[in-house]
Amino acid sequence: MWMYLGLLAALFLGLHNLCKKHAVQGNEVFPVLLGTLLSGFLLFIPFFIGSKYNPEYFKEIGFYITELPWQTHGFIFIKSMIMAASWILAYAALKHLPLTIVTPIRSAGPFFTFIGAILIYNEQPNSFQWIGFFLIIFSVLLYSRIGKKEGIIFKKNKWIFAIIGATFLGASSGLYDKFLIQNLTLNPQTLQFWFCFYTILILLVILSITWFPYAEKRKSFKFRWTIIAVGILLQTADYFYFKALQDPDALIMLLSAIKRSQILIAVVVGGLIFKEKNKRKKLVPLFGIMLGVFLILYS
Known part of the structure; x- marks a missing residue:
């Protein structure tokens, strides 16, 4: 069941x-x-x-938000700091790089999670999982060669380093999620509510320095309906992901890889919508990444 929940999370993430x-x-x-x-x-x-005001009803429908001790709030705040840093780097990179370059680099996240799952949680990979993960990494390297044709030199482009940093922090947060869900027994809605709350506070502090004081920046801001859609889709994806993690048999290394199947939506559909270059050539490493994900699922 947890694998199907992971696929639902991937759909909404895409x-x-x-x-x-x-x-x-x-x-x-x-x-x-x-x-x-x-x-x-x-x-x-x-x-x-x-x-x-009506705890029994919300417990019955499965959306009860539990009361937490201050120590647990501290653990959630740490997650908020990790993800705030990851999102800031990822959003900045996405603004300056094609979606068909950003998304495949983000797909290397399972490799970092894979290593962490072995070292921290003693999850034991088999030969198919090893092949699958290294196939994903090799495919990402192929994307770097395609990126050069779009004027994106990976070694000299600071936004490439930004998206790599965001990927590493995101993978760290994924490993931390397993601790929060399984060790602290947090339910998804409680974790999501307080995570959003603390991350909003962090961003308000940043914006009070970098954006609110500057009238020109505020006037240039363009509100779009997709801003609301991003928030709703992300929280929906996270809900299914955390529900999957509640299963004691769930392996974080496999869940992380399953989530990467979102790349199919991002590269194929996104490439058509945003008219990005070299879409056909990007299908080759895309196939490599999808094959890597398949090997992990098959194993």
Whole structure:
């Protein structure tokens, strides 16, 4: 069951990536990110209020937000700091790079998760899983060669380093999620509500320095419907992902790889919508990544 939930998370993440590319075009990264988090946070406000005034009903429907000790709040705040840094780097890179370059690099995230799962959680890979993960990494390297034809020199482009940093931090957060869900026994909606809350606070501090004081920046901001869509799609994807992690048999290394199947939507559909270059050539490493994901699922 947890694998099917992982595939649902991948579906909503793929749609989320398409909307995110549209949301950041011509916009400052931080206010867009804040808008997406606010829209996602508003989804959970009714559950939070309902859990206070009608706890039995919300427990029955599976959307009860539990009360937490301060120590657990601290653990969630750490996740918020990790993901805030990852999103800031990822949104900035997405604004300056083609979606068909950003998404495949992000697909290397399972490799970092794979190593962490072995070292931290003692998850044992088999030969097919080894082949699958290295196939994903090799395919990402092929994308670097295609990127040069679009004027993107990987060694000299700071946005490439930004997306690599975002990928590493995102993978670290994925490993941390397993600790939060399984060791601290947090349910998805409780984790998502407080995670959004603390991340919004972090972004408000950043924006109070970099955006709010500058009238020109505020006037140039363009609100788009995709800002709201990004927040809703992301929280929906995270909900299915956290539900999958609640299964004690779920392997974080496999879940991380399954989520990468979102690349099919981002590269094929995104390439058509945003008219990006070299779409056919990018299908070759895309196939390599998908084959790597298949080997992991097959194993």
